[in-house]
Amino acid sequence: MSVKIALIGRPNVGKSTLFNRLVGKRLAIVDDTPGVTRDRREGAARLGDLEFVVIDTPGLEEAPDAALEGRMRRQSEAAIAEAAACLFLIDARAGVTPLDHGFADFLRSTGKPVILAANKSESRASESGVYDAYALGLGEPVAISAEHGEGMGDLFNALEPFIAGAAPEDAEALDWDNPLKPLRVAIVGRPNAGKSTLVNRIIGEDRLLTGPEAGITRDSISVEWIWKGRDRDWPVKLFDTAGMRKKAKVQSKLEKLSVADSLRAIQFAEVVVLLTDAEAPFEKQDLQIADLALREGRALVIAVNKWDLVEDRDDAMAALREKVSRLLPQAPGAPIVALSALTGAGIGKLMPAVTGVYVDWNARVKTPDLNDWLREAVSRHAPPAVSGQRIKLRYIAQTKTRPPTFVAQCTRAEDLPESYKRYLVNGIRDAFDIKAVPIRLILKKPDNPYAKERR
Numbered sequence: 001m002s003v004k005i006a007l008i009g010r011p012n013v014g015k016s017t018l019f020n021r022l023v024g025k026r027l028a029i030v031d032d033t034p035g036v037t038r039d040r041r042e043g044a045a046r047l048g049d050l051e052f053v054v055i056d057t058p059g060l061e062e063a064p065d066a067a068l069e070g071r072m073r074r075q076s077e078a079a080i081a082e083a084a085a086c087l088f089l090i091d092a093r094a095g096v097t098p099l100d101h102g103f104a105d106f107l108r109s110t111g112k113p114v115i116l117a118a119n120k121s122e123s124r125a126s127e128s129g130v131y132d133a134y135a136l137g138l139g140e141p142v143a144i145s146a147e148h149g150e151g152m153g154d155l156f157n158a159l160e161p162f163i164a165g166a167a168p169e170d171a172e173a174l175d176w177d178n179p180l181k182p183l184r185v186a187i188v189g190r191p192n193a194g195k196s197t198l199v200n201r202i203i204g205e206d207r208l209l210t211g212p213e214a215g216i217t218r219d220s221i222s223v224e225w226i227w228k229g230r231d232r233d234w235p236v237k238l239f240d241t242a243g244m245r246k247k248a249k250v251q252s253k254l255e256k257l258s259v260a261d262s263l264r265a266i267q268f269a270e271v272v273v274l275l276t277d278a279e280a281p282f283e284k285q286d287l288q289i290a291d292l293a294l295r296e297g298r299a300l301v302i303a304v305n306k307w308d309l310v311e312d313r314d315d316a317m318a319a320l321r322e323k324v325s326r327l328l329p330q331a332p333g334a335p336i337v338a339l340s341a342l343t344g345a346g347i348g349k350l351m352p353a354v355t356g357v358y359v360d361w362n363a364r365v366k367t368p369d370l371n372d373w374l375r376e377a378v379s380r381h382a383p384p385a386v387s388g389q390r391i392k393l394r395y396i397a398q399t400k401t402r403p404p405t406f407v408a409q410c411t412r413a414e415d416l417p418e419s420y421k422r423y424l425v426n427g428i429r430d431a432f433d434i435k436a437v438p439i440r441l442i443l444k445k446p447d448n449p450y451a452k453e454r455r
Helices: 015-023 067-082 097-109 124-136 154-162 196-204 255-266 283-297 313-327 349-361 366-378 418-432
Strands: 004-008 041-046 050-056 086-090 115-118 183-189 219-226 234-238 272-277 299-305 337-338 394-401 405-409 439-446
Touching: 004 196, 015 041, 015 050, 015 439, 041 124, 041 154, 050 154, 086 097, 086 124, 086 154, 097 115, 097 124, 097 439, 115 124, 115 154, 115 219, 124 272, 124 366, 154 299, 196 234, 196 283, 196 349, 234 349, 255 283, 272 283, 272 349, 283 299, 283 337, 299 349, 313 337, 313 418, 337 349, 337 405, 366 394, 366 418, 418 439
Parallel strands: 004 050, 004 086, 086 115, 183 234, 183 272, 272 299, 299 337, 405 439
Antiparallel strands: 041 050, 219 234, 394 405
């Protein structure tokens, strides 16, 4: 495994900014508001020729264990436990604070190697803060500016002893950053639907911060996991996302950044799991999130959480299926999985549903079979006539998967009614058993071989 380096420090010292610089992408949300990061996030980092895993953590804060800040601190403690070394950041502009002294003592007590970095040291005003850092007793501070990229050479020299001598990774280890290898699954839904609790239950550990407060998750956090299916092991990247409220209610800059991060998770996922609340299922916002995922061409699974609170489950499931077929006609076969993230009931049904729709998402149909179906579909229900001329469908072929996309040659394509297009799409679903994913049908006018002669 790659060496892990944990970024540690009090809130708002620039840990997420440094994380983004080391991984070379804007993965972590950055804002002037203290305490933006609440979960720990891992990323593949590179500094010069050093390659390692960097862990962004919530700020260390003194708070009771049951409080949100206390649960955030436990996330940082977990990162420290699995790291080879800690990169302890202070704010050179603000100087050394009593909290910094307290956390320096805490880091010493862990026995982990500590590299001290004085961030935000790009100006002369920060020089005194850099000198003050010696008082922490953690050796010579490395003066850096994560925002401007200054001091990265000195940081390289400080990190090199912990990384360069580490054992190389197994050549057969999974390449998690290759988008073609792990199955990317985004868990989405309204705030407080139980998304983080569900991810923790799936992977069998308290990896993500949870609690009764709505809106705890702010970043989209990816968690790597292996699901042992019946026929093979599936490497999976689970993306826990921030809850998405109605657009009119999203006012703060920070919440807008969180929602944008959730939207990116949907765009890069292959399967989207919409988690809805059994006590208030399929509210308007749930339907809008599902519609967004389908318009992006993602495969959709509907998970109904808090099923343990439902009394008459047969009637409730029948009502859910009727609602889905009526309110989401664009995904008539989307699987519905009833579960309880809190108790674990029904969790075993989720991944078979996810991999099932993923197979449909990659479905490919042979061209001869498609055209046999098209002839039969047209003979059963011919396209309408427009201005006395009947529209003709002559040929169809699949051009893409992920999602399945078909192109049909059609005279007067612009005049073909939407109802007939739906007839064709539903016919493809039924004939080739592609139930649970978006199907795209593109109508194209056939080439006119005499067009050039007429000019």
